[in-house]
Amino acid sequence: MKRFLIFVAFLAPVLSNAQSKLSQSIIDDFSARIAAHYQLPHDSISGYIAEQLTRSGNAGLDIDSTVFDLKKDLVAFDAALKYLYQYSDCNRQRYIANLRSLGLQTNSVFPIATYTANKYKDETKALLDDKKDFLVTYAGPVTGKKPPATIADVIAANNNTSAGASTETTDNQTTATEHAATETNTEATAAVDTRNWEVRPLFQVRKPEQLVEMYGEHNVTQHDAINLAGDKEGEAYLIYPDTDNEVEVQFDGENGNIITFSHFPSKWKSPYGIKAGDPLDKLNKVNGKPFKLNAFEWTNSGMVTNWQGGSLDGKGVLIVLKANNTGDPKQYDQVTGDKILKSDLPALKKLDVIIESIAFKGAN
Structure with missing residues (x-):
């Protein structure tokens, strides 16, 4: 009996630790399954998680980037588990059923269910109350997404666009008449416009030459940067200047880029x-x-x-x-x-x- 008690005393911390942490393989598995479901049209689970991540601020600047790669953001990963638990009405069996419906590996389901139930056991009432408030304004899942674009994706998409839809502006010598014609042509070809309007790649750019490569030399101009308070802040670059789709990119060194929109309606998919x-x-x-x-x-x-x-x-x-x-x-x-x-x-x-x-x- 004494040996058994010693064994139990030794095993208890191990079991406790196993329920308070998830292995990297399980994290990777859940991340991959959410990413796969996020690409399905009208997927209720991934859509609910994505919207809650967005409203809570856990999604960061780009909800698509976050949902497609949860394993790289453990704060968002934990939040995703919490919102799936909330989606399941904080019911463990319903939660397990939903995990299985995502197509998780069998050995991932029980550890995730145990981990989540333990982590949020004291937040059940708050989660259920939040869900009621959330559903008042929730319009349903917006899924069927493609993985976030990279700089290379933008270049490829814009290079493959038809000439009429790809040129948003012309050079400084373009006459007003020619400019109007270009705008009309752009509108006429909007249905076949395959340009990439994702904002995320703009945060990855580190030099103006990349903007030119991405959007074309006639669609990128330099000007003085004016912040929202109206003060001059160095130089900035405009993409598609003097159009509804104009966007300003300002490089701020180690502090990252500042992306500003002041025109509408715009086709850009903003954070x-x-x-x-x-x-x-x-x-x-x-x-x-x-x-x-x-x-x-x-x-x-x-x-x-x-x-x-x-x-x-x-x-x-x-x-x-x-x-x-x-x-x-x-x-x-x-x-x-x-x-x-x-x-x-x-x-x-x-x-x-x-x-x-x-x-x-x-x-x-």
Whole structure:
């Protein structure tokens, strides 16, 4: 009996450790299966996980990159397990059934189920309450994605595009008439436009020559960089200048690139699914809670100053808002001057407030 107790005492820490950690092979297996399902149209499990990762901020700048390679981001990996557990109503047997439906290897299912149930056993009520709130605005899975593009993918896609759809702008000698014709031609060939509109490769670029190689010399121009506060900040490069698809790329050395959008409607697939022209209501939903911004008609007018701990907090997202409906002095006077506003202020809803400019700061 004494030997048995000694054996149990020795084995207990081993079992405990096995339930608190997952092997790399199991992590790789889950990562691969989620990536495979994310490529399927209308996949409910991977779609639910992706949307929750986005809203929580665990997806980083690029949801597709994160979901396609969870094994490289263990914080997002753990969050994905948590949201699958939430999707399964925090029910262990339902969770196991969903893991099996993903096609995981048999020896991966039980360790993942044990690991997740132990890790989130004290968060069941919070997870279920969060799920109820989430489903109020969840529009369903947006899957059927392709693996994120690389610089090489962009070059290949843009090189294979038909001439009419590939040239967004011409050189500086192009006349206004020729420019209008080019724009018309671009619209006419939009249905066969195979250019790559993924933003992620722009964060990988390290020199302007790469931009020229990716998008063509006539579609890349250099100009002074002006930040969202209106201050000059060195040099920047415009891709597809003077069009709705114009995007600015600023190289910031070891701090990474700054990608700015100020035109809309745009074809670019921007981080977090938010872009210039989006309404204030959408921004509130993505952040998950109201945030603070400067009032209009004053210094740094309409600039978001504090995400208030929401999903976009600390994610390198800089936004300037503008009000389209300024013809009602009674409403507009409430949101102008030297003061800070909360984004859920009733007056803002009546003023058709949208994103005027949005910049994403990516780390190297």
